[in-house]
Amino acid sequence: MSISSPVAFTNNPDELFVKKHVKYIQSLDTRKDEFEYWLTEHLRLNGVYWGLTALHLLNDPTALPRDETINFVKSCQHPSGGFGAHPDHDAHLLYTLSAIQILAMVDALDAVDTAATVTYVAGLQKPSGVFAGDEWGEEDTRFVYTGLQTLKILDRLDAVDVEKAVGFVLACQNYDGGFGVVPGAESHSGQIFTCLGVLSLTNSLDRLSTASRDQLAGWLAQRQLPNGGLNGRPEKLEDVCYSWWVLSSLAMLGKLHWIDQNKLVGWILSCQDEVRGGFADRKGNAVDVFHTVFALCGLSLVGWGGLKEVDPVYCMPVETTKRLFGSK
Amino acid sequence: MASYDSDDEVDYATDPAWAHITPLPQDDGENPLAQIAYHPDYVVAMSYLRGVMAINYHSAQVLKLTADIIGMNAAHYTVWGYRFKTLMALEASNGFNDEETSWSWRKELDWVQSIAKQYEKNYQIWHHRQLIINHLNDATGERERTNEMFASDSKNYHVWTYRQWLVKRFNLFDKEELDTMELLLKEDVRNNSAWNHRYFITLGRLGTDSPADGVINREIELAKVAISSAPQNPSPWNYLKAVLRKGNIGLASLKDFCEQFAPIDSEDEIKSSHALDILSEIYDETGNLGKAEQALVLLAAKYDPVRKNYWRYRKRLLGSNENVPTASEKTPIVHATA
Ligand SMILES: [Zn+2]
Numbered sequence: 001m002s003i004s005s006p007v008a009f010t011n012n013p014d015e016l017f018v019k020k021h022v023k024y025i026q027s028l029d030t031r032k033d034e035f036e037y038w039l040t041e042h043l044r045l046n047g048v049y050w051g052l053t054a055l056h057l058l059n060d061p062t063a064l065p066r067d068e069t070i071n072f073v074k075s076c077q078h079p080s081g082g083f084g085a086h087p088d089h090d091a092h093l094l095y096t097l098s099a100i101q102i103l104a105m106v107d108a109l110d111a112v113d114t115a116a117t118v119t120y121v122a123g124l125q126k127p128s129g130v131f132a133g134d135e136w137g138e139e140d141t142r143f144v145y146t147g148l149q150t151l152k153i154l155d156r157l158d159a160v161d162v163e164k165a166v167g168f169v170l171a172c173q174n175y176d177g178g179f180g181v182v183p184g185a186e187s188h189s190g191q192i193f194t195c196l197g198v199l200s201l202t203n204s205l206d207r208l209s210t211a212s213r214d215q216l217a218g219w220l221a222q223r224q225l226p227n228g229g230l231n232g233r234p235e236k237l238e239d240v241c242y243s244w245w246v247l248s249s250l251a252m253l254g255k256l257h258w259i260d261q262n263k264l265v266g267w268i269l270s271c272q273d274e275v276r277g278g279f280a281d282r283k284g285n286a287v288d289v290f291h292t293v294f295a296l297c298g299l300s301l302v303g304w305g306g307l308k309e310v311d312p313v314y315c316m317p318v319e320t321t322k323r324l325f326g327s328k
Numbered sequence: 329m330a331s332y333d334s335d336d337e338v339d340y341a342t343d344p345a346w347a348h349i350t351p352l353p354q355d356d357g358e359n360p361l362a363q364i365a366y367h368p369d370y371v372v373a374m375s376y377l378r379g380v381m382a383i384n385y386h387s388a389q390v391l392k393l394t395a396d397i398i399g400m401n402a403a404h405y406t407v408w409g410y411r412f413k414t415l416m417a418l419e420a421s422n423g424f425n426d427e428e429t430s431w432s433w434r435k436e437l438d439w440v441q442s443i444a445k446q447y448e449k450n451y452q453i454w455h456h457r458q459l460i461i462n463h464l465n466d467a468t469g470e471r472e473r474t475n476e477m478f479a480s481d482s483k484n485y486h487v488w489t490y491r492q493w494l495v496k497r498f499n500l501f502d503k504e505e506l507d508t509m510e511l512l513l514k515e516d517v518r519n520n521s522a523w524n525h526r527y528f529i530t531l532g533r534l535g536t537d538s539p540a541d542g543v544i545n546r547e548i549e550l551a552k553v554a555i556s557s558a559p560q561n562p563s564p565w566n567y568l569k570a571v572l573r574k575g576n577i578g579l580a581s582l583k584d585f586c587e588q589f590a591p592i593d594s595e596d597e598i599k600s601s602h603a604l605d606i607l608s609e610i611y612d613e614t615g616n617l618g619k620a621e622q623a624l625v626l627l628a629a630k631y632d633p634v635r636k637n638y639w640r641y642r643k644r645l646l647g648s649n650e651n652v653p654t655a656s657e658k659t660p661i662v663h664a665t666a
Contacts, residue, residue, distance in 0.1 A: 043403075088354055088378065090406045136409040138455045140489075175527060175570030184496075184532055185489050186524040214641075221635045222562065234520040234562050236483070258638040 014266075016304065017274050021292060022060045024277030025051045028289060044086045045076055047289055049098035052105055054293040056317045057300050057308045061105070070108050073099045081116025082134075092134040093124060097146040100153050105320050114154050121147050122159040129164030130182075140181035141172055145194035149314060152201050153324060166204045169195045173208075177215035189223060189232040189245040192216070196252045200313040205252070217255035220246050228263030229282070239281045240271050240291045243298025244315070251301055251312035261302045268295050338392060340376045345389060351375035352382060370400045381410060386417035388431045395439065402447040408456050415460070433464060441473055448481055454490045467498040475508065482512055483521045492528060501529050510550075517554050523563040531574045544575035552585060559589040559600035569606070583610050592622055601631040608642065617647050 028051060048069065055063045075087045076099060082091025083099035096117060103109045124132045124147060131143035144165050151157050171183045172195060178187025179195035199205045208216070223230045223246045229238025230246045243264065250256045271279050272295070278287030279295035300310040309318040340346045353375050373396050380390055394411040397404060418431055425432040437460065444453045461470060471494065477487045495505060506529065512522040530547055531539055551568035555561070572579065589603035598604060604623045611620035621643060628639035 084406075090409065092405060134405070134409075136405065136412070136455070137459070138451075174524065175532070175573075176566040180524075181485075181489055182492070184492050184528045186485065186521050188485060218635075218638055221638050224634050226634065233483070235518045255638075258635055258641070260634045260636075263634070 014269070015274075016269060016299065016306070017272060017277060018058055018306065020274065020277030021272070021279075021296070022055060022058050022063055022277070024273075024287070024292065025054055025289060026063055045073070045083060045095040045098045045102075046085065048072065049102050050289045050293040052102055053310075053316060054289070054296050056105060056320070057293075057296045057310055059306070059308055066106050066108075069102060069106060070111050073102050074112055077112050077117075078120075079116075081113060081118070081120035083117075090134060091120065093121065093131065093143050093146045093150070094133060096121065097150045100150050101314075101316055104153050104324060105316060107323070109154070118151060118154055118156045118159050121150050125160045125165070127164075129161060129166070129168035131165070141169060141179065141191050141194050141198070142181070144169055145197045148198055148201060153314075157202070162202050165198065166202055166207065169198045170207060173212070177212060177219045186233065187219065189220065189230075189242050189249065192220065192249045193245040196249050197313050200252050213253050214255075217250060217253045217258055220250050220253075221255070221258040224259045224264065228260065228265075228267035230259075230264065237282070238267070240268060240279055240298070241281065241294040243268050244294035244301075247298050247301045248312035248315070256301065265299065265302060265304065268298055271295060338396065340372055340393075346376065349376055349379045349383075349385065352378035354378075367400065370397070373397050373400070377407065377410070386414040388418065390414045391418075391431060391436075398443060402443065402450045403452060405452055408452045412456060412459055416463075433460065436460065437473075441476070444477060444487075445480070448477075448484060449486075451486045454486045458490060458493055461494070462497065467494055467500070470494055471500070471504070471508070478512065482516060482519050485521070488521045488525060492525065495529060496533075501533060505529050513554065517558050518561050518563060520563045523567050527567060527570060531571065534574075539574065544571060544577070547571045548575075548577075555589075555600075559603065562602055565600075565602040565606070578613075579606060580610050580613060582606055586610070590623070592619060592626065595626065595630075598626070598631065601627055604631060608646075612646050620646050 028047070048064070052061075052064055052069065055061055073083070076083045076085070076089070076095065078084060078091040080091050082093070083096045084091050085095045089095075099112070100109070100114075100117065103111060121131075124134070124143070126132060126139060129144075130139045130141075131147040132139045133143045133146075147160070148157065148162070148165060151159055168183075169179070172179045172181070172185070172191070174180060174184075174187045176187050178189075179191045180186050180188055181191055185191075196205070199207060205213070222234070223232070223242065225231060225238050227238065229240075230242040231238045232242050232245065246259075247256065247264075250258060268279070271281070271283050271291070273280070273287050276287070277292075278289070279292045280287045281291050296307060297310045297315065300307040301312060310316070311318045311321040314321050338346070340349075340351070351372070354371070373393060376393055377397060380393065391411065391414060394407050394414070397407045398411075401407075415433075415436060419433075422431075437457070440453060440457050440460075444450075444457075447453065461467060471491070474487050474491045474494070477484060481487075495501060506526075509522050509526040509529070512519055513526070516522075526547075530543060548568065548571055551564040551571065554564040555568065568582070569579070572581070586600075586603040586607045589600040590598045590607055592598070592604070592607065604627055608620045608623035608627075611617070611623065624639045624643045624646070628636040628643075632639065
């Protein structure tokens with residue numbers, strides 16, 4: 001990643017530059033900077049999902065053209081039912097979830113062959129309950145989450161062994177209360193989000209004892225550093241994307257108030273570029289769409305005025321998840 | 329023809345060795361969302377890869393081509409997958425080594441290591457390595473290679489995940505592994521990844537089995553020494569509590585140890601919020617509610633004010649029969665992987 005012009009980090013940590021952020025995301029569609037993060041093809045479908053989610057939260061859901069978006073998603077579907085990051089790419093669970101989320105947000109799930117998608121996802125579950133990301137075979141808790149969320153949106157959780165998937169996730173809990181990618185792997189906020197997401201969307205959060213949930217929420221709250229930012233693991237640097245992984249996890253546990261929200265908001269806002277729009281991972285670095293959407297999601301979770309509410313389990317607007325699943 | 333692991337540049341369009349492959353350009357259709365401006369070298373190499381994949385062609389040439397593309401975009405998962413298929417096809421037709429095309433598994437592993445050092449955040453590399461080592465069923469030298477990676481980033485999550493896979497797959501729960509963790513912790517006592525791995529090899533793998541004689545005490549001592557050198561470091565405190573739970577030893581046994589770092593009646597000498605935290609639990613358990621509350625008030629007001637709502641919550645639990653936040657009773661089961 002490179003930056004062509006210097007980033008103008010805000011000196012107004014009380015203001016969210018909504019219009020600038022909308023413009024920034026729209027510009028990604030037309031800018032042909034080959035180093036730009038979301039334009040790299042191996043992430044393209046994710047990039048569209050990140051941008052679209054951000055626009056929904058910013059109250060400007062039609063800022064990306066709907067028909068083109070749907071056509072692009074359609075062009076990424078394989079005969080197998082899964083989706084690749086880009087029309088010429090192999091199918092992978094990460095992009096399959098993004099595709100289904102995009103279609104869910106623009107209310108166009110009938111534009112693709114979802115029955116084939118269900119078959120594709122179900123085929124990636126392994127006997128241990130875990131999911132592989134693709135036929136190449138990487139297996140970890142991220143893919144359990146992406147697989148199950150895809151099926152949940154399509155109302156086809158019955159197509160896989162949910163109990164085994166939940167069992168695999170529970171086996172990934174560590175002595176400090178957190179979760180890692182596979183059993184025994186170090187606790188990491190990103191993996192905690194995916195594991196709590198699995199437990200939430202399968203209504204299994206009560207499989208963790210109250211004491212264990214409290215311990216986990218305490219560990220998550222410890223991710224806040226004196227400057228207000230959040231890190232992903234002990235002794236690591238703070239990063240805007242953890243405003244999502246940590247906060248959504250705390251939200252699922254009902255403990256958002258265990259961190260200092262004012263300090264966090266000030267810190268997130270200090271990472272925006274007030275001239276070009278967009279957020280960086282931390283002040284001083286280049287902005288990208290990934291950190292932009294997760295900054296906005298974090299602000300939304302702590303109730304920043306003017307932003308649409310985000311659903312901590314699905315990382316989509318609550319408006320969308322209500323339409324899909326009814327009111328919670 | 330350039331040997332597959334050389335840095336020589338190949339001009340795919342003019343090199344006679346590539347004349348039998350028909351390049352397939354990317355089809356973006358008319359959709360502007362799909363259009364991306366790439367470096368011309370990347371466009372050419374990708375069109376040759378599409379050509380190769382279309383006819384399911386596998387040869388040492390493909391190793392050069394995929395290496396070129398990975399050098400330009402290491403996160404391209406399709407390329408990694410096709411490279412592995414090619415390696416398997418080469419082995420099936422030429423065996424583990426082929427002098428003529430100069431490919432071998434050893435060379436592949438060396439190449440992977442050099443790429444891993446260049447792209448430390450990439451995880452496809454480690455999955456590729458895992459597929460190879462699993463296939464070869466031989467872990468010789470692999471721990472040394474991960475140690476090399478730890479030398480530049482001792483907390484690299486992908487490398488640690490690979491290391492755990494290696495230990496499980498080849499049953500390397502041995503002294504060398506313990507010694508390596510001791511060394512890493514000596515270099516950086518705050519390395520949470522190394523603490524986690526130490527637990528994995530000492531106690532975590534046991535499931536519901538009991539640890540061997542002396543292991544619990546050895547690990548308690550190790551954690552205590554680490555805490556004494558940096559009392560505000562959360563990792564060994566978490567480790568210590570986990571070891572006690574595994575050994576069915578009550579927290580109260582830590583009272584004197586914790587009071588060293590958090591004498592609550594002499595506030596100025598308090599050096600560790602974690603010690604204060606455990607003391608509040610110990611005081612609560614032993615019915616000394618006044619002191620337990622004092623510890624939590626100090627945490628909320630002075631030693632960890634960012635989390636004051638958490639400490640207030642803990643205060644409300646005092647004296648109740650509700651469990652103080654503590655680890656799950658369940659110990660993670662380590663699955664043996666084939
Ligand atoms: Zn980040």
